[in-house]
Amino acid sequence: MKSTLPLPARLASRAPQEPQDPLLRDLGAWPGQLVDSQLERRAAAHDASHYLLQPRALVRPHSADELGSLLRILERHDTGLTLRSGGTSLSGQAVTDQVLVDVRRHFRGVEVLDDGARVRVRPGSTVREANAVLAPYGRKLGPDPASESACTLGGVIADNSSGMHCGTEQNTYRTLESMVMVLPSGTVLDTADHDADRQLREAEPELHEGLLRLRRRVTGDAASTATIERLFAMKNTMGYGLNAFLDETEPVRIL
Ligand SMILES: Cc1cc2nc3c(=O)[nH]c(=O)nc-3n(C[C@H](O)[C@H](O)[C@H](O)COP(=O)(O)OP(=O)(O)OC[C@H]3O[C@@H](n4cnc5c(N)ncnc54)[C@H](O)[C@@H]3O)c2cc1C
Structure with a gap:
């Protein structure tokens, strides 16, 4: 049945509001999805850990390229982001009070x-x-x-x-x-490409050179090498996978 009642003035006059926050305005214009549901944002405020952090925004890219363009927007706003997928992490890895990026849905x-x-x-x-x-x-x-x-x-x-x-x-x-991989600069790289290391060197020369420098430092120091070998001979998922400096030679493989 169709209602013939006029809309209350309060509702009728409510025009869609432009967000005041410049970050939210830019995210609204980004081709990925800016989730505006309060319920979904609150549901994403915790993972399987005991931390509770309300994200400033929850977004959903559809592709690696969209994630790349998102990284560039966030850099412009000097804002951090956290990727979230299944949300089963136990140490708060999948929550943030900055921008939470759902990389599961799409x-x-x-x-x-x-x-x-x-x-x-x-x-x-x-x-x-x-x-x-x-x-x-x-x-x-x-x-x-x-x-x-x-x-x-x-x-x-x-x-x-x-x-x-x-x-x-x-x-x-x-x-x-x-x-x-989508690098912080927005560069998208497929490490399966036969020339992936050359692509990394051209797109991210500092990162490429930095990885080589670190590898030289680790492999040139007997004590560091022995520590890494000892720690990674057993089950060890804490921190960075430093064993890659010993197992790989090409920066793209180390990365
Ligand atoms: C009941 C239970 C049992 C568990 N059992 C085990 C176990 O037996 N062994 C074990 O190792 N762990 C276990 N865990 C821990 C957890 O499930 C795992 O670490 C799991 O792999 C996290 O995956 P996720 O998809 O939930 O990631 P999330 O919790 O969403 O994220 C985990 C991390 O990955 C990052 N991330 C997510 N997606 C991407 C992406 N596309 N690219 C880059 N970074 C990304 C996030 O930023 C975050 O830092 C368990 C957890 C629970 C709750």
Whole structure:
């Protein structure tokens, strides 16, 4: 039934408001999604840790290129961001009071390669989804975190997650072949490209040279090398994967 009642003046006169915050104005013009639902923003204020941080904005890019352009906007506003995927992290890695970027919603999909020996997984897919696709081939992913029904490949790779069975041989670090990276400058790089290291050197010369310099420092110091070898012989997911300085030679592989 159609209502014939006029709108209350209070509602009728409420025109859409331009956000006052210049950051929100720029995010509103960005092609990705700026989530304006209070409910969704509050739901994203915690992960599986005990921290509670209300994000200033919650956004959802649709692609790596959109994430790149988002990084450039945030740099202009001198604002930090945190990527969030499954939100099962236990130490507050997936919460922020700055800009929270949902990289799960629009990044799903699993493609089996080489009869299941390899698999291409978009970072928002869960471990369980990837394993379900691999099951008919008698294969599964190496890392097996107990949160597999909810955690995603993006979070698993960033956290170098492992699990009860994979040990240090089948963890994320050992089983990851390549990835598409979005660097803080917005540069998008596929490390599977045969000339990925050259692309990194051309796009990010300081980063490339810095990684080489650090590698020389680590490999040239017997005590550092011994410490890294000792710490990474056992299960170790704390901090950066410094073992890459010993295991790899090309900066793009170290990165
Ligand atoms: C019940 C339970 C059991 C668990 N069991 C285990 C276990 O057995 N082994 C284990 O190692 N961990 C375990 N965890 C911890 C957690 O589940 C894992 O670390 C998981 O891999 C996190 O994935 P996520 O998708 O939830 O990532 P999130 O929590 O959303 O994010 C984790 C980190 O990854 C970053 N990130 C997310 N997506 C991307 C992306 N696309 N690109 C770059 N960075 C990204 C985030 O910024 C954040 O720093 C458990 C957690 C719970 C709640």
